[in-house]
Amino acid sequence: MLYRMEKLIGLSIGATDGEIGKVKDVYFDDRRWAARYLVVDAGGWLEDRKVLISPIAITGIDWDKRTVQVRLTRAQVKGSPPIDSDKPVSRQYEMEYFGYYGYPDYLGGSLLWGAMPVPVMPPAIVSPAEEALVESPENHNDQHLHSAAEVIGYHLHATDDAIGHLQDFLLDCESWAIRYIVVDTRNWLPGKQVVIPPHWIKRLEWPEKIVEVDVTRETVKGAPEYDPKMEFSRVQEEVLYRHYKRPGYWE
Numbered sequence: 001m002l003y004r005m006e007k008l009i010g011l012s013i014g015a016t017d018g019e020i021g022k023v024k025d026v027y028f029d030d031r032r033w034a035a036r037y038l039v040v041d042a043g044g045w046l047e048d049r050k051v052l053i054s055p056i057a058i059t060g061i062d063w064d065k066r067t068v069q070v071r072l073t074r075a076q077v078k079g080s081p082p083i084d085s086d087k088p089v090s091r092q093y094e095m096e097y098f099g100y101y102g103y104p105d106y107l108g109g110s111l112l113w114g115a116m117p118v119p120v121m122p123p124a125i126v127s128p129a130e131e132a133l134v135e136s137p138e139n140h141n142d143q144h145l146h147s148a149a150e151v152i153g154y155h156l157h158a159t160d161d162a163i164g165h166l167q168d169f170l171l172d173c174e175s176w177a178i179r180y181i182v183v184d185t186r187n188w189l190p191g192k193q194v195v196i197p198p199h200w201i202k203r204l205e206w207p208e209k210i211v212e213v214d215v216t217r218e219t220v221k222g223a224p225e226y227d228p229k230m231e232f233s234r235v236q237e238e239v240l241y242r243h244y245k246r247p248g249y250w251e
Helices: 074-078 091-101 128-133 217-221 234-244
Strands: 002-004 012-015 018-029 034-041 050-053 058-062 067-070 145-147 155-157 162-172 178-184 193-196 201-205 210-213
Touching: 002 178, 012 074, 018 050, 018 074, 034 145, 162 193, 162 217
Parallel strands: 012 067, 155 210
Antiparallel strands: 002 162, 012 018, 018 034, 018 145, 034 050, 058 067, 155 162, 162 178, 178 193, 201 210
16 A cells, blocks of 8 residues: 655654654655655653654554554663754764664665565574675765655656656555655646656756656656545556556566
8 A cells, every 4th residue: 555655744653651752754765765764753752852763663553543653662762863853864873773773774685675675674594695785884975865854845857848846755555665756747737746656767956956757748748647535556556657658666
């Protein structure tokens, strides 16, 4: 099932022994296109401090009660490495974070979450083949995490013209992969929303706030309309990929 990332904002985070705070943002990875952390405002009991929660810690989401349950205690969260909300999250910080919680590095393997396709702890025994895929943090000093809140509104360019602006993301609820970016085309094309897989992005110009995708404007114009009020099903995904004449990610 896919859901809009904006639905996460404002959800309460429940530890095993009480509430931690509320989700204020999501940090996503622009290498493998996955949501890596929930940014949680824990100011109610941690003096206006923000903390990061990895999907590895999440045991379930109750959309009706608007809560996210995690397998952490408040003491664990309190002792986690503090983040500077005014600075990007560095790889050095992430290595400290992984070490504190005992989490694997999601860049340490060929799958979406390193050695695993979903955000869970891997088996204790790692094969030599998997060890060979582990990437050292020294190779990743460049910034690869971005705030979802900051990129909303970025301009989308097709290969031949502007097509709209980035409005939201569609997440896979099991793997936390970003399957699509939601594009609002009303300022450039007849008013509708469309979705485009992030792996079709050719270029990201963060300072200029521009995202360039490898599709033509005319193709986007004729793409199936995305209705945010309806669940985006596999049938709709198949129609979308047939329109673009490309294989689906599930293939």
